[in-house]
Amino acid sequence: xxxxxxxxxxxxxxYFSDGKVVDGFIIDVAEADDGDGFVYDEIxxxxxxxxxxxxxxxxxxxxES
Numbered sequence: 896x897x898x899x900x901x902x903x904x905x906x907x908x909x910y911f912s913d914g915k916v917v918d919g920f921i922i923d924v925a926e927a928d929d930g931d932g933f934v935y936d937e938i939x940x941x942x943x944x945x946x947x948x949x950x951x952x953x954x955x956x957x958x959e960s
Contacts, residue, residue, distance in 0.1 A: 896952045896953060896955070898955060900924045902921050902924060902933075902957070903922070904922075905920070906919070906921075906938060906958040907921055907956065907957055907958060908955060908956040908958055909947070909952060910955065911953060912951050913951070917935075917937055919935035919937055919945075920935060920941070921934075921935050922934040930948075931948060931949050931950065932946055932948040932949055934946055
């Protein structure tokens, strides 16, 4: 599962393979040669950014247009 750079600065609901579901604001989507992942802030807790790998993502939903 992967989304593209057009999801940067968008709110997504992220479903991870470990069962965790997070509403997040996507800060950065890495290029494939920079590491296959993305950086997000959890909503409503924007105190810390998290790195996640696409291999751990089962699906996602866009929460805003």
